[in-house]
Amino acid sequence: xxxxxxxxxxxxxxxxxxxxxxxxxxxxxxxxxxxxxxxxxxxxxxxxxxxxxxxxxxxxxxxxxxxxxxxxxxxxxxxxxxxxxxxxxxxxxxxxxxxxxxxxxxxxxxxxxxxxxxxxxxxxxxxxxxxxxxxxxxxxxxxxxxxxxxxxxxxxxxxxxxxxxxxxxxxxxxxxxxxxxxxxxxxxxxxxxxxxxxxxxxxxxxxxxxxxxxxxxxxxxxxxxxxxxxxxxxxxxxxxxxxxxxxxxxxxxxxxxxxxxxxxxxxxxxxxxxxxxxxxxxxxxxxxxxxxxxxxxxxxxxxxxxxxxxxxxxxxxxxxxxxxxxxxxxxxxxxxxxxxxxx
Numbered sequence: 001x002x003x004x005x006x007x008x009x010x011x012x013x014x015x016x017x018x019x020x021x022x023x024x025x026x027x028x029x030x031x032x033x034x035x036x037x038x039x040x041x042x043x044x045x046x047x048x049x050x051x052x053x054x055x056x057x058x059x060x061x062x063x064x065x066x067x068x069x070x071x072x073x074x075x076x077x078x079x080x081x082x083x084x085x086x087x088x089x090x091x092x093x094x095x096x097x098x099x100x101x102x103x104x105x106x107x108x109x110x111x112x113x114x115x116x117x118x119x120x121x122x123x124x125x126x127x128x129x130x131x132x133x134x135x136x137x138x139x140x141x142x143x144x145x146x147x148x149x150x151x152x153x154x155x156x157x158x159x160x161x162x163x164x165x166x167x168x169x170x171x172x173x174x175x176x177x178x179x180x181x182x183x184x185x186x187x188x189x190x191x192x193x194x195x196x197x198x199x200x201x202x203x204x205x206x207x208x209x210x211x212x213x214x215x216x217x218x219x220x221x222x223x224x225x226x227x228x229x230x231x232x233x234x235x236x237x238x239x240x241x242x243x244x245x246x247x248x249x250x251x252x253x254x255x256x257x258x259x260x261x262x263x264x265x266x267x268x269x270x271x272x273x274x275x276x277x278x279x280x281x282x283x284x285x286x287x288x289x290x291x292x293x294x295x296x297x298x299x300x301x302x303x304x305x306x307x308x309x310x311x312x313x314x315x316x317x318x319x320x321x322x323x324x325x326x327x328x329x330x331x332x333x334x335x336x337x338x339x340x341x342x343x
Contacts, residue, residue, distance in 0.1 A: 011047065012050060182210075184218060
């Protein structure tokens with residue numbers, strides 16, 4: 001397979017497995033003692049060849065070597081055998097998520113999923129709520145919370161809900177509110193949220209019944225109400241796990257950059273949104289990321305589906321992540337989330 005002999009592939013696989021487990025550069029003697037039937041000198045020569053080809057690197061003056069991003073990529077694509085997620089682990093994961101279902105709160109379920117992924121992976125668990133863009137509009141409800149506040153409740157046909165509280169300068173009569181709600185629902189029913197976002201002003205401009213004030217508010221609120229995603233749609237679990245990883249905590253500048261990236265969130269939302277169309281597990285490693293802050297990290301994601309809209313589940317960790325364990329974890333949690341939200 002590509003570039004490497006069978007011996008080199010075997011040595012690379014053992015070295016990565018050992019490095020993932022220990023976090024320490026791996027020497028030729030360690031690999032020679034793994035039952036290969038090769039001398040330390042033979043292993044050392046093969047490791048030198050792997051380094052020349054860019055699959056390994058030697059940190060500082062250490063006698064041992066660590067995988068490069070190229071080495072990890074070769075391993076993930078061609079050598080790795082995913083570990084099975086045991087029945088007891090699956091039962092435990094399901095129970096932890098089901099605790100939130102009793103509350104009937106989708107945001108709570110997704111927040112819990114991010115925490116469960118983080119706890120099991122010992123890294124950063126990421127969940128992106130289903131994007132509303134391709135969701136089909138079902139109805140808009142309007143609730144007067146007080147004389148100066150309205151609650152807009154948007155529901156799409158998959159059952160997902162988005163809410164928005166807005167300020168008004170005076171109360172609106174209940175009859176006008178009901179007329180407005182009915183007309184808006186007639187005009188927008190069956191359209192995608194993306195279509196509504198791009199044309200809501202035009203679609204409501206010729207309406208002469210109901211409350212002009214409320215119609216204007218709904219049109220003016222189209223950006224936050226009908227937007228694709230917001231910072232509240234991103235759930236992060238286990239930031240403590242992530243920043244305690246030695247590769248992250250040892251470099252204060254790197255840590256500061258990652259903290260800023262995660263707090264700001266817009267870049268992460270854009271990155272995750274670009275992966276929604278990818279079927280199955282997507283993995284980016286180290287320098288494959290365009291964001292400098294993530295170039296010491298790996299990102300594993302899988303989409304999940306609710307009706308006709310998609311969300312994303314994933315893990316961010318150092319490149320020394322146990323890929324063979326994390327891939328089945330992310331895949332299982334994506335399927336479990338689909339099942340739980342489909343109730």
